[in-house]
Amino acid sequence: MSHSAQVQHYLDLSKQLIGRAQLLLEVPLVVADTKGPYVIDCDGRRYFDFISGACTQNLGYDSQLEPLQCGFPFPYAPGLIQLEYAQKLLELIPDGDKSKLCFGVCGSEGIDAAIKYCRAYTHRQKIVSFYGDYHGTTFGSCTLTTMPGRMSQSFAPMVPECYAVPFCGENCREEDIEKTLEAIIALDPKSIAGVVFEAIQGDMGMLPMHPQLIKRLAELSREHGFLMVADEIQLAFYRAGSFFSYEIFKDFNPDIIVMGKNLGGGIPLSAVMARAEIMDSLNPGEHDFTLAGNAEACRRGLHNLNKILSLKKSGHIDKLAHLMKEHLQALKAEFPELISGFSGRGLAFGLWLKAYGPFVSAKESAAFAVKACFDHGLYTQRLASAFLRLEPQLNLSFDELAEGFACIRKALLDLKNA
Numbered sequence: 001m002s003h004s005a006q007v008q009h010y011l012d013l014s015k016q017l018i019g020r021a022q023l024l025l026e027v028p029l030v031v032a033d034t035k036g037p038y039v040i041d042c043d044g045r046r047y048f049d050f051i052s053g054a055c056t057q058n059l060g061y062d063s064q065l066e067p068l069q070c071g072f073p074f075p076y077a078p079g080l081i082q083l084e085y086a087q088k089l090l091e092l093i094p095d096g097d098k099s100k101l102c103f104g105v106c107g108s109e110g111i112d113a114a115i116k117y118c119r120a121y122t123h124r125q126k127i128v129s130f131y132g133d134y135h136g137t138t139f140g141s142c143t144l145t146t147m148p149g150r151m152s153q154s155f156a157p158m159v160p161e162c163y164a165v166p167f168c169g170e171n172c173r174e175e176d177i178e179k180t181l182e183a184i185i186a187l188d189p190k191s192i193a194g195v196v197f198e199a200i201q202g203d204m205g206m207l208p209m210h211p212q213l214i215k216r217l218a219e220l221s222r223e224h225g226f227l228m229v230a231d232e233i234q235l236a237f238y239r240a241g242s243f244f245s246y247e248i249f250k251d252f253n254p255d256i257i258v259m260g261k262n263l264g265g266g267i268p269l270s271a272v273m274a275r276a277e278i279m280d281s282l283n284p285g286e287h288d289f290t291l292a293g294n295a296e297a298c299r300r301g302l303h304n305l306n307k308i309l310s311l312k313k314s315g316h317i318d319k320l321a322h323l324m325k326e327h328l329q330a331l332k333a334e335f336p337e338l339i340s341g342f343s344g345r346g347l348a349f350g351l352w353l354k355a356y357g358p359f360v361s362a363k364e365s366a367a368f369a370v371k372a373c374f375d376h377g378l379y380t381q382r383l384a385s386a387f388l389r390l391e392p393q394l395n396l397s398f399d400e401l402a403e404g405f406a407c408i409r410k411a412l413l414d415l416k417n418a
Contacts (some may be wrong), residue, residue, distance in 0.1 A: 088305060102272050105329065107136055115194070127192075169201070173397070214252055264305075377407055
């Protein structure tokens with residue numbers, strides 16, 4: 001993978017100026033501009049962004065809005081655009097007319113808010129998450145993040161009374177589910193404030209939780225009074241087929257929903273939604289930020305939400321998801337020696353690779369494939385694992401989707417011939 005002296009200059013400059021906690025680069029990309037589904041580097045070369053800016057740009061990078069002049073801090077006075085957006089979001093959840101939300105500044109902070117709400121409402125302390133979860137990097141959210149290799153203990157101690165239990169994917173055995181439930185019962189469910197979960201474990205390869213586990217958890221929640229918190233930061237907005245990813249489970253609704261990423265239309269924004277009595281369990285000032293729910297983010301978020309709702313109503317998102325699965329099936333059929341399978345829903349999939357040829361592990365194969373994709377003009381990630389993260393924009397044309405998969409096919413041919 002070769003790159004220009006100019007790209008190298010900026011890569012070196014980033015190491016000089018930016019703390020390494022924010023350097024996650026797997027390929028030599030220096031972004032100078034964006035257009036549609038593409039990022040454009042400092043040499044003018046464009047790359048198909050096949051992760052939608054980590055799901056912050058679900059409609060690509062073209063904005064049809066001029067900057068807003070009004071930016072008075074929302075916590076100090078209600079703003080019209082924030083109220084309009086809040087009302088629209090609450091209309092999308094069950095019992096929205098009996099619910100409230102609070103805006104924040106990012107998904108990680110939204111998880112911290114959920115921890116506060118669980119503890120304040122239940123008057124309990126214990127928070128439970130699942131091994132392999134990624135919930136963020138603020139103190140509360142990173143305490144709940146157990147994705148391998150993501151968090152060290154260099155800034156311990158973490159937030160107390162937080163526990164992790166085994167995650168059970170949709171293909172797990174019944175005895176695995178029982179072991180997870182036994183681990184929760186061993187914590188004494190009557191002392192648990194909340195269980196935070198990803199309906200589809202995104203950064204572990206788009207792994208849907210087993211429906212039987214969520215059913216049993218909901219039963220325990222009703223019996224013992226702890227709250228169920230759905231982390232919808234990455235996979236809301238029809239990313240996984242339904243508006244919220246937890247809707248893959250029948251007859252289930254969480255107590256608290258946390259949103260972020262795409263919520264602000266490319267500008268940092270989060271929201272926590274729950275029944276009014278939960279949302280009023282914190283006092284004024286116990287979870288506010290000067291720029292929480294800033295007007296520009298709410299305006300762009302509302303604009304994007306309306307466009308996404310129209311795309312869904314037209315059937316475009318469902319058709320795109322159907323075509324994506326066909327592309328994945330075609331790749332698996334063509335490269336059975338390279339691909340072990342794919343997992344996910346809708347427009348969020350992990351493409352799992354095998355150890356092959358000179359690559360003694362599947363992770364090494366995936367690392368090569370990410371770089372080969374980049375060489376062919378497509379940006380994706382592997383998140384230090386053995387899968388390619390595939391989350392294209394919701395408004396791609398069918399030809400653009402095919403273009404992205406053509407790049408992946410070329411990368412797999414490179415892997416096969418390595």
